[in-house]
Amino acid sequence: MERERRRLIVTGVVQGVGFRPFVYRIAHAHGLAGSVCNRGDAGVEIEIEGDPQEIEGFLTDLREKHPPLARIGAISVEEIPPTGEAGFRIVPSKDGAGSAGAIPPDIAICDECIADIFGDTRYRGYWATSCTNCGPRFTVIESLPYDRPRTSMRDFPMCADCRAEYTDPLDRRYHAQTIACPRCGPRLTFDGTDDDPIARAAAALKSGEIVAIKGIGGTHIACDATNVDAVTELRARLGRPGQPFALMATEEILPRIAEVTEEEWALLRSPRRPIVVLRQRPGALPEQVAPGLHTVGVMLPYSGLHHLLFAQLETPLVMTSANRPGSPMLIENTRIEHELSGIVDHFLLHDRRIVARCDDSVVRISGGNAKLLRRSRGYVPEGFRIDLGNAPILALGPESDLAFALYFGGRVTMSQHIGTVDDLDTFAFLQEAIGHLRRITGAPPPRIVAHDLHPGFITTRYAAELAALHRARAVPVQHHVAHLASVLGEHGLPEAVGVVLDGYGYGTDGTAWGGEIFMVQDGKIVRAGTLSPVRLPGGDLAARKPARMAAAYLHAAGVKQEEIAEFLRAREMEEVEVEVVLHQL
Ligand SMILES: [Zn+2]
Numbered sequence: 001m002e003r004e005r006r007r008l009i010v011t012g013v014v015q016g017v018g019f020r021p022f023v024y025r026i027a028h029a030h031g032l033a034g035s036v037c038n039r040g041d042a043g044v045e046i047e048i049e050g051d052p053q054e055i056e057g058f059l060t061d062l063r064e065k066h067p068p069l070a071r072i073g074a075i076s077v078e079e080i081p082p083t084g085e086a087g088f089r090i091v092p093s094k095d096g097a098g099s100a101g102a103i104p105p106d107i108a109i110c111d112e113c114i115a116d117i118f119g120d121t122r123y124r125g126y127w128a129t130s131c132t133n134c135g136p137r138f139t140v141i142e143s144l145p146y147d148r149p150r151t152s153m154r155d156f157p158m159c160a161d162c163r164a165e166y167t168d169p170l171d172r173r174y175h176a177q178t179i180a181c182p183r184c185g186p187r188l189t190f191d192g193t194d195d196d197p198i199a200r201a202a203a204a205l206k207s208g209e210i211v212a213i214k215g216i217g218g219t220h221i222a223c224d225a226t227n228v229d230a231v232t233e234l235r236a237r238l239g240r241p242g243q244p245f246a247l248m249a250t251e252e253i254l255p256r257i258a259e260v261t262e263e264e265w266a267l268l269r270s271p272r273r274p275i276v277v278l279r280q281r282p283g284a285l286p287e288q289v290a291p292g293l294h295t296v297g298v299m300l301p302y303s304g305l306h307h308l309l310f311a312q313l314e315t316p317l318v319m320t321s322a323n324r325p326g327s328p329m330l331i332e333n334t335r336i337e338h339e340l341s342g343i344v345d346h347f348l349l350h351d352r353r354i355v356a357r358c359d360d361s362v363v364r365i366s367g368g369n370a371k372l373l374r375r376s377r378g379y380v381p382e383g384f385r386i387d388l389g390n391a392p393i394l395a396l397g398p399e400s401d402l403a404f405a406l407y408f409g410g411r412v413t414m415s416q417h418i419g420t421v422d423d424l425d426t427f428a429f430l431q432e433a434i435g436h437l438r439r440i441t442g443a444p445p446p447r448i449v450a451h452d453l454h455p456g457f458i459t460t461r462y463a464a465e466l467a468a469l470h471r472a473r474a475v476p477v478q479h480h481v482a483h484l485a486s487v488l489g490e491h492g493l494p495e496a497v498g499v500v501l502d503g504y505g506y507g508t509d510g511t512a513w514g515g516e517i518f519m520v521q522d523g524k525i526v527r528a529g530t531l532s533p534v535r536l537p538g539g540d541l542a543a544r545k546p547a548r549m550a551a552a553y554l555h556a557a558g559v560k561q562e563e564i565a566e567f568l569r570a571r572e573m574e575e576v577e578v579e580v581v582l583h584q585l
């Protein structure tokens, strides 16, 4: 029989998704010899040898039958001389870096794993059950290529049973890097004891207590969302009077508290499992869950831990991100226990490290389309292709609600939600997250560091430091121009008139810009118009206290000082502040 041999390079999301076991199985099915291995750049290299017709069949299966989480970007095929090799092998990963692909996001537990934890299996009741089709990726991977020794699972050597499944090419957990079981895997504790921690947590929640729950890529503060006293107490302890709380509810509970359209169900049930902003059912929830709003953000359970917990609960839970005001979400056990003492009554924790924190994503269906309000868990680190030239770029973003982006090799990868970078903790998180995203994408050092034009932002000073470190060019970008450019990029528009209404942004003339109108033509963005300037009483403070802005507009409209003072007093502004504002006008 005539034999042929091919070398394939497959790029896309092909690591950490059961791709190599899949290749192994289809190679066996077609009686082909050869090998498959992960390359350091997240691509996969395959060599196959055998009957040419079987090779064709293999290529068809590769394209059409790949695992659910895999996304094939490109397959390059090269004919090489046959070697007479027998058998097909999965060879150890090659270290290195490049630009071919991406690590997948964290994905909600799959139906088969849910069946395992509620069925008569060795995973019964195990909170961290996962397989090649589900579970954490982005938040446990330290660097490429994706293999257990480069994840936080390296702290948990596999037991004999797990190893047997891990090495069985026909098993769903073949080469599942996050495989773990009650014998060898990460352990849950409730207030330090591992005696039925989930039942204890459920009992505490039912009795109206507040519990910190460390999950897959982050930590939540939870309480019974239908218990007015518990929700009110949580608000008081957190010092967050008005910010809406996100909820978690099962598919059975959810219709009792919110109206859910078909599109919203699809989004809620997708493996990304974002928080979806839904219409509240009137009277179903205490006002304190989302004060003054008729909407509520809800997500479905997305880990084994959540499913096991809700098996013992009949009400939705408040599941708000566990952080001190203005600080990033807490992920280390010692800090969770220290900084949340006085806020929570109990701690449901585990001993697996979270390598990269990743907040829940928030999505709202608007005009039939899913609009991302916060793009984080379930989406990051997915990127998109765009040609911005050869120079690798690090785009830092401004100050509040920051996410950054990396560009290299014709691909942009956006970071998880970082937060408002105006304190040391969040700045440290930004630095960690840049290092992590560069390691797991294999991004080279930046040649360009883009930053906001505002000279006072921490990110502006950091951009100058990074530029000096990497001998890169720091490129300031005006705030509203950056917003416009991102929309142009998203929709591939070469020409446009852009109206950017985003409040305060530092302008190219050194003044504060507000609503801006731009012309986009011939690769240039020109400011064509603007809202009439008014004073900003108190500078940045005016952006956070709208009454100050209203006073400025009243003043500009010729309203008398005494009337403006009355207006401010009626909005519960203290007399001292009223005096200051009048003076600033
Ligand atoms: Zn699974």
Ligand SMILES: [Zn+2]
Binding pocket: 158, 159, 160, 161, 162, 163, 180, 181, 182, 183, 184, 185
């Ligand atoms: Zn095990």
